[in-house]
Amino acid sequence: MACLALAAIEAANKIPPLSMASILQTHDLHKSFGALVATDSVSLTVQTGEVHAIVGPNGAGKTTLLSLLSGSLKPDSGRIEFNGKDVTRTPAHKRVRLGLARSFQITSLILPMTVLENVMLAVQGTTGHSLKFWSPVSKEKDTQTQAMHFLQAVKLQDKSQHLADALSHGEQRQLEIAIALALKPKLLLLDEPMAGMSKEETRKMIDLLRDLKGDITILLVEHDMDAVFALADRTSVLVEGGLIATGTTEEIRSNTEVQQAYLGEA
């Protein structure tokens, strides 16, 4: 009996049933840049707890979609619901506090600060206000401890005193993840975390993200299909701004239309 129950839990963790609560829903999202339609009536549902991959060719509008979700771009029409709340008009910085964090396709760090200081800035945002003008951050032991904890999660604790500028590309990508985690998100938007990484670095990053699976819901934009197959519970395919398919990663893998549109091309 116990065995059966465990297996059931495991199965539930692997492939979340569709009836599970959704954390994010977009309804008919549109965005154009002049004549170019970058997001074309996208209706997407991300289930709580899943890793949901978005794949698609270059210029398909993946980054644009993430920017709409994070709030750095405003949609022309459509609605975004996060955690049961309409956030379409919510400014970007407030969405972060609601639990929507993103990482960038092009590494975005405060390069002249140390690795620890970068993460501490993120922790600072989640622990009280930042209108403190007098007491030094270096005296905030709790902020430091928390930041170190997130560095440990991405195995960068030994580099905490290095300047972010001095890290290798792979390490900088890891730091981006630590920073995103430090925001304590409910949903993590990752824009090609493996971009520009070596095979070895990619493998490490896959392991790292696999560790996060289950704790955090992840929307993963990724070109590396091995990574997608290794991590994603479900996958959506975006072509020329529109979603052409959504399903379990297995289904997408064997979908001929998808193969023609995207996988065959790669």
Place this chain on the structure above:
Amino acid sequence: MRGEQASSWPSHLLARLKGNLPNQVYFALVIALLIAPWLINALDQSFYLDLLTRALIIAIAVASLNLIIGFGGMVSLGHAAFLGIGAYCVGIPTYYEQFNGFVHLGLAVLCSALFALLTGLICLRTKAVYFIMITLAFAQMLYFTLVSLDEYGADDGLVIYQRSEFPGIFDIENPTTLYYAVLLFLLGCLYLTHRMMHARFGRVLQGCKHNEQRMQALGFLTYKYKLIAYVIAGTMAGVAGFFLGNFTNFISPEMMDWTHSAELIFMLVIGGTGILFGPVVGAVLFLLLEEWLSGFSVYWHLILGLMLIALVVFGKGGVHGLLSLGSNRGSQQNTTT
């Protein structure tokens, strides 16, 4: 993390000075400024006390500019407007025979903070070159407004017959007293900046300078932090203007001319942007050079310009950059101290 605990302040100071040429120079400079009046009076060179007083007043304005350019990454070309506002807050009340220094100082703080807030609300919606242009535009608007005010002398300005009175506290008619008041305020501004830049607020501000998009993605409303920094800087420069009006005994719209704003940036670059003591070094060096070179050649502007180019090309980071080259420790760690 570098063993900053358990050390009393003298040993803390020694640790900062050890093997760090820039910090040694700044320490020597502060000591020199503290004893300067005594030396100058002994040598009977009151001219130099005047020159130094002016340099320190300007240094306050440059330090405030450092807060927004050096730490906040907002390059403003309208900063002299705040000097002018502070000075008019002495000149206009005096014109109506209101000599109370607290009234002057209070007005200077209030008016410059208000001007910073109102213009900042608009300027900070723009970035880079647009920010430069719009700060310049606001400063020029103020300039022309004052030129059109015939009551207060228009272009010709106003003579201030008497300095602000602080009855029973001190008398800034005395040049040495004025000098120390200015020096004290300058050091106070630097200490405040130091504290702010190591506190939460300053970390966010510096983050905005280097990568504003990242700070927004961390959930910070960057506009708010930049606006606060802008208002603090404007207020500091306003108080510098209060001192300047008292010092020169004269005010005119010319004080807010954009060329003066450019000079402030010039001094900041000489000392090293984002360096706490950079503004003091920059302002003192600029005014001394101006004094000596203008006696030496009518082409002193050209010479000064060439020197600046050399400083920027060869010593990245102004005088601080040069000093760091001569120091065995890197300058990296000092950029925020």
